[in-house]
Amino acid sequence: MPYTPILATLGYVLSPDRSRVLLIERNARPDDAHYGKYNGLGGKLHRDEDVVAGLRRELREEAGIDCEQVQLAGTVSWPGFGALGAEDWFGFIFVIERFSGVVRAACAEGELRWVPLEGVLALPLWEGDRHFLPLVFARPLRVFHGVMPYRDGRPLSWTCSLLDAGGAEAPVVPRAPRLSPGE
Template sequence: MQAILATLGYVLHPDGERVLLIRRGKRPDDVHFGYHNGLGGKLEPGEDVVAGMRREIREESGPECHLPRLAGTISWPGFGRRGENWFGLLFRIPEWSGNLRAECPEGTLVWTAIADVLAGRVPMRESDQHFLPLVFATEPRLFHGAMPFDQGKAVSWSYRVTTGVAEDLTEGAPSP
């Protein structure tokens, strides 16, 4: 399967009770138009997933991400506007620095209570409610999911959880 590689990051507020979301409302052709979503987007050629996630968050909201934590992966066959397949790497970002942008090119930045997100009180794609409890779990474990789409709607959801706690990503020196 060929897929568009993308990242989705959830920047956590220092209070641990809120997450930074984008209320997508600037482009009517956006598949997330009118919904709240995490920050992220497509990887650029030659870019690793952590660099891509950091770039997207910096471009969309301003902060520099430190020690992102991989929450899981999701295969989204048929998700794209024209039925493209997407593969997403989801991150929790508990450590960051810098200031939020006053303006976001994708919509409005909103600190949102995680409890409201998990309770379904925030306008989000219905399909997000399947994986967000895994992203925001009190004791998170790395998960790998599949969520096929047909005509813009998720048709199923399945996932596996690893047996250990998700590890922090650390940066290493390039291989010789």
């Protein structure tokens, strides 16, 4: 059976000193599947846009900012993630290291907050985010491509491949998730 997931972007905007990340606290709509959780900014791709154009549109809509430096951190396939496990999602994960504009205080989904990197994993997140967020903020960045099947709103497993700067596959070293600036 063909895999036809919903395509989406997820962007993590860093402060100029790389010590904080802009997250959205999804607290505006109690019927939101993400209600009460912190997440990066982004959303579903439109039919006529590429992933970078989709990311740029979402950041303008949600935060009022324009990307000036965008880097692909990786991709994650989330089979069974959506409403009642009936949807599959495929996300393109980006790090935004430079932007212009003034960050809004809130958007239709919730409040925008600058969070210290070392405090991100202590926030209410989707459980699976704890597996890939350390890869997003690691330096040097190694692009990752992961699969995280979900059932009943929880991840069943996490597997990923890492690529080094030259495109060669890098070993995945299992470790407890943690974040610190410049890690």
